[in-house]
Amino acid sequence: MKVPYFDLSRSHQKFAAEAQEAFDRILKSGAYILGPALKQLEAEFAAYIGTRYALGVGSGTDALTFALRAIDIKKGDEVIVPSFTFTATALAVLHAGATPVFADVEEPTFNLDPKSVTQALSPKTRAMIPVHLFGQCADMTTLMALAKKKKLKVVEDACQAHGALWNKVMAGAYGDAGCFSFYPTKNLGGIGDGGMVTTSDEKLLKHVTQYRNLGKGIDDPFVHDEIGWTSRLDSLQAAFLSIKLKFLDELNRERRAVADLYHKKLAGTPLGLPREAAGAYHVYHLYVVRVPDGKRNDLKEYLAVQGIPTMVHYATPVHAQPIMEKYKTRKVKLPVTDRLCGEVLTLPLFPGMTEPEVDAVAGAIRRFFGEKL
Numbered sequence: 001m002k003v004p005y006f007d008l009s010r011s012h013q014k015f016a017a018e019a020q021e022a023f024d025r026i027l028k029s030g031a032y033i034l035g036p037a038l039k040q041l042e043a044e045f046a047a048y049i050g051t052r053y054a055l056g057v058g059s060g061t062d063a064l065t066f067a068l069r070a071i072d073i074k075k076g077d078e079v080i081v082p083s084f085t086f087t088a089t090a091l092a093v094l095h096a097g098a099t100p101v102f103a104d105v106e107e108p109t110f111n112l113d114p115k116s117v118t119q120a121l122s123p124k125t126r127a128m129i130p131v132h133l134f135g136q137c138a139d140m141t142t143l144m145a146l147a148k149k150k151k152l153k154v155v156e157d158a159c160q161a162h163g164a165l166w167n168k169v170m171a172g173a174y175g176d177a178g179c180f181s182f183y184p185t186k187n188l189g190g191i192g193d194g195g196m197v198t199t200s201d202e203k204l205l206k207h208v209t210q211y212r213n214l215g216k217g218i219d220d221p222f223v224h225d226e227i228g229w230t231s232r233l234d235s236l237q238a239a240f241l242s243i244k245l246k247f248l249d250e251l252n253r254e255r256r257a258v259a260d261l262y263h264k265k266l267a268g269t270p271l272g273l274p275r276e277a278a279g280a281y282h283v284y285h286l287y288v289v290r291v292p293d294g295k296r297n298d299l300k301e302y303l304a305v306q307g308i309p310t311m312v313h314y315a316t317p318v319h320a321q322p323i324m325e326k327y328k329t330r331k332v333k334l335p336v337t338d339r340l341c342g343e344v345l346t347l348p349l350f351p352g353m354t355e356p357e358v359d360a361v362a363g364a365i366r367r368f369f370g371e372k373l
């Protein structure tokens with residue numbers, strides 16, 4: 001049986017007619033940029049996350065860049081980021097003109113290790129970016145306490161964690177700012193690129209409002225008193241996301257149900273399975289297993305031949321990316337990151353994935369490990 005890696009049509013069929021109506025309405029309205037549809041989504045998203053404000057921008061990378069700029073991160077500042085993440089987390093630090101300093105992650109959760117953050121601190125450290133990787137929150141209790149003690153700002157990279165909770169508080173509501181991506185396969189994915197900054201801080205609200213809109217003044221749009229970008233979430237995306245937001249909890253529950261099936265059907269295999277930490281509500285943006293004994297690539301190839309596509313998030317740690325060459329000066333050891341990059345494999349998981357599809361994946365994995373099925 002062939003299994004798709006991802007199938008968006010199964011989520012979107014739930015509300016395709018409603019989306020079509022919204023598109024027709026916006027097409028007629030002519031309000032395509034910074035119109036009422038965006039205002040509505042921003043109010044709904046802020047209420048959902050539990051912050052005072054939310055601001056729609058062009059992408060998750062822009063959300064991170066603007067948030068860093070808004071907390072006044074600049075050249076000469078250091079920002080601590082995990083190396084086991086998508087490159088965009090650290091890319092935003094470069095866009096803000098600052099220096100990324102890489103810290104290691106905790107083995108069971110793949111998320112930023114507070115002990116490693118402590119090792120990465122220097123007098124130049126101004127902020128950290130905990131990433132809620134694969135849909136599970138980083139240990140925000142310990143990281144926020146550390147940030148408070150060391151007077152660091154916190155920008156959360158919640159690009160993979162719409163609806164994830166840590167001690168019943170939403171990802172994106174802990175730090176000075178939360179940053180989200182609406183890339184189509186994300187838990188709240190749009191029909192193109194998009195992003196959001198969440199915050200309860202009025203200063204951030206003002207700065208991000210200006211950055212996304214060419215730096216135009218709040219009181220007088222003909223006065224440019226910030227160096228801005230053109231990076232606004234457009235009305236069509238916003239209207240689509242408003243509709244999808246109503247289904248986000250249901251879609252996340254479907255992801256969790258698929259993850260539960262995987263947990264059961266892969267139990268007892270040599271694979272390391274993802275685990276939900278105490279205090280976390282995992283929304284399984286990705287289902288990432290660990291393949292021991294150097295067999296990751298062999299398993300990946302074996303599954304591909306059986307019609308089961310998989311991916312690797314991430315084969316190269318961010319600190320080893322060519323664009324990071326210059327930032328290797330002050331090194332913290334990253335043994336967990338290095339090990340994970342050689343072991344991780346992402347299995348198909350998406351809302352609406354069926355039990356026979358999960359059976360096909362699990363069965364193929366068991367056969368790879370020598371079971372006669």
Ligand SMILES: Cc1ncc(COP(=O)(O)O)c(C=O)c1O
Pocket residue numbers: 059060061062085086088089131157159160180181182183193194195
């Ligand atoms: C952890 C993480 N950070 C940042 C981003 C950047 O988001 P975007 O692709 O919308 O720029 C992504 C997603 O692509 C991501 O997964």
